[in-house]
Amino acid sequence: MTQLVWFRSDLRSRDNPALWHACKNSQDSVIGVVFVTRQQWQQHGLGERKMQLLENAMQALKTELKQLHIPLLIIPADTFADCNQTLQRIIIQLNIRSVAFNIEYEVNERRRDIEFSRWCREQQISVYKFHDQCMVPPGEVRTKQDLPFKVFTPFKRAWIQQADGRIGAPLPQPQPRDPAIQNALAGLAGLQGNIPATNTVADELWPASEDEAHQRLNQFAEERGRAYKELRDLPAEDATSRLSVYLSLGMISPRQCLHVALSHNKGQLTGNTPGFDTWISELIWREFYRHLLVAFPQLCKHKAFKPDTEQVPWRNSESDFKAWCEGRTGYPIVDAAQKQLVAEGWMHNRLRMISAMFLTKHLLIDWRKGEAFFNHWLLDADLASNNGGWQWSASTGADGVPYFRIFNPTTQSQRFDADGEFIARYLxxxxxxxxxxxxxxxxxxxxxxxxxxxIVEHKFARQRALDAFKQTLTTANAGENNDE
Structure with missing residues (x-):
């Protein structure tokens, strides 16, 4: 039997449940498929640098799988619908009876998978689906009322109860296949020769390699993990893991990250080393946002988590928005953050909060515009985390900061970049x-x-935001009372 593995945002050979499942029977031949969906990526707002990095990661995976004698077809396709049609042709052509893939949680991706799975059932083809983006699958962490959590802290407690002792060691890389069988498979119907080659343009800051991802993980754990809690908010320090890019590409899994953290934390999810406790908590935040995405699919449709905040009178100031995008607000910490984003394709997490809150509160500009800008430039662009972070900062999301809590960018700068070292680096x-x-x-x-x-005075901007949110929520509450 020939097993097909459909790779998506899981571009790795180690701890890949779909790949492991397909390879578990040593007698089966295995082939991988991944799609370069540039038109679909553009519709989702990804920037050119992120799209190139995705292609680099695919080529790196192809090289990795070649050592296992598993051919990987990298196929251009405009849309998800094209992916399904192409995949159906390959399955029929190669008489494949089993397909495995890891689940993606966004609405369009889920719709694509439902349609594909329906076709497979009609053709009596087995489909095996696995959770690899979440260590505890969405829907399994719920309140006592059997509802999804909307607040992080109780979610974290319940997640730890579910995960403690349940999350096993990461899956190893599968054993190499029989070269003769695999070479015959690769040559069938001239599949390799009919597929245009993708270009690899190396990104010096972000080498696309599983080994690079694991090297960064181990180096962080050994050199900076214990001090993570004290130093993580200081953007001038190299104190974070910078693994978000590799997690978004699927070149490393959250389970692999957790496994290394636990090995430095005496096997405990919490209550041991403050640095690793805090870093594990950040991994759980990542899970929280994915669970929300599944429980509340409107988050995939540019909707505020809190419906009342849809009525906030956002300002439509293109000049202010452009100044923020280009790092010309006159607030050094904000401008330096924006410069880092465009230069590196990454922004320090503390700065993401400062920058996002400045746009939504000081400039009173719709969080969706900022979310789209970040999505375009961030190499760790990820709908669940990006949307969650922006709605947190804008006070429109689950467990978001209260609308009356508005960062003063100057005091934030003085607190977290005391010597102005980060500011001087980018300005x-x-x-x-x-x-x-x-x-x-x-x-x-x-x-x-x-x-x-x-471009705006802090005291004035703060009061303007408070008035806008207060008026919106007061009006919404009055409407609810009238409905009663």
Whole structure:
């Protein structure tokens, strides 16, 4: 029997449940398929650099699987519908009777899989689906009322109860297949020769390699994990794992990350080393946002989690939005964060919160515009986490920050970048200023450095946001009372 593995956002050979399942019978031949869906990616708002990185990761997977004598077909397809049609032709052509894949949770992806699975049932083809993005599958962590959690802290407690002792060791890489059988499979119908080659353009900051991902994981755990809690909010420090890019590509799994963390935390999910406790908590945040995506599919449709906040009178100021995008707000920590994003394809998590809250509260611009901008530039672009983070900052999401909590970017800068080291790194024109002045230069210093004046005054902006949210929620509550 020939087993087919459909790779998606799981571009790795180790701890890949679908691949492991397909390879468990040593007598079966195995073939992999992955689709380059650039048109679909563009519809989902991904930027060119992220799309190139996806293609790099596919080529890296092809090389990895070649060592196991498993051919991987990298097939261009415009849309998810094209993927299904192409896959059906391959299945019929090769007389495949079994398909395995790891589940994706977004609405379009789930619709694609439902249609494909329906066709497989009609053709009496077995389909095996696995959860690899979540260590505890969505829907299995619920309240005592059998409802999905909407607040992180009780979700975390329940998740730990479910996960403790249940999450096994990561699956190893499968054993190599029989070369003769696999070579014959690869040559059938000239499949390899009919598929256009994809281009690999190396990204110096983000090498697309499973080994690179594991090297970063182990280096973080050994060198920075214990100090993670104290240093993780300092953007000038190299204190975080920077694994989010590899997690979004599926070049490393959350279970692999957790396994390494547990090995440094005496096998405990919480209550041991503060640094690893905190990092494990961040992995659980990632799970929380995925569970929300499944329980509340409107999150995939540009809807606010809190329906009342759909009525917030967002400002439609293109000039302010452009200034924020280009790092010209006059608030150094915000501008430096935006410069990092565009230069590196990544932004420090503390800065994501500061930048997102500045856009939604200081400028009162719709969080969806910021979410789309981040989605375009971030190499760890991921709907669940990106949407969750933006709605948290905008006070529209599950367990979001209360609308009246508005970060002062200057005090945030002074607290988390005390010497202005990060600011000077990305705004070199401010490097000549004394460290204390980099957070909020005076007018003369701005003129001398050629740096913008603030586009909005903090006190005014804060009050404007408070008034807008308060009026919206008051009106919504009044409407609910009238309905009663």
């Amino acid at each position: 070199p024109q401010l490097a000549e200023l004394p460290a204390a002045a980099r957070h909020q230069p005076d007018n003369l210093q701005r003129q001398r450095c050629g740096y913008e004046t603030p």
